Amino acid sequence: MPLPTPITVQSHPSFLTVYMCWGMAVFGLLLGFLHTENLIMAVVFSGVGLILFWNKLIASRRQVTLNASSGQVTILSVSAFFKPKQCSYPLEMFGSVQSYVLQGKSPVNRVELLTKTGGEALLLALFEPANVAPSFFSFPADGENKSAERLRQEIAGQLGLLDRGFLGNRMFGVQLKDCCGCSVAKG
16 A cells, blocks of 8 residues: 655745735835825835735745654744754644634634644644635625645545534634744734
8 A cells, every 4th residue: 555645735825914015115105205204104114014024934934744654744944034943743643633714804714733632733824714605795704715625634534633624713722832932823
């Protein structure tokens, strides 16, 4: 029987907030040609845009590999100055996989592995939630991204973990420490 192929997961963070800040910076620069006090606003928005871009760029470099043959969950990430970091967890530590939408200004669809005790979770990937509405005249609700659903089902099927499914909108629970030594609770 062939060994299962390792599953490699990478988040797809949205750069929308970065583009908005940079758009405001350009707008501020254009206004700065008319009134010099607008240049301060352009500098502030440029700085915020640069910090957000740096944060999203680092988040996009995070990669999780689930390898059934070695029995390891390996996380590869980078520090703020792009120094590579790696940490591993034994695959036998986890018993299920779940997906849910974390609400906020920018909701995200999180896919996580849960420990067998159910007390802690390890973030695998972040996706943009799918906006679904029961009918044309109803308000849209955040639903599970199709890529998140496929990933969750692939992990459960290939690794033999319990698929807890899509849990809807909720807050995150206790998170395992990531490579950088901090919990990855933010979206």
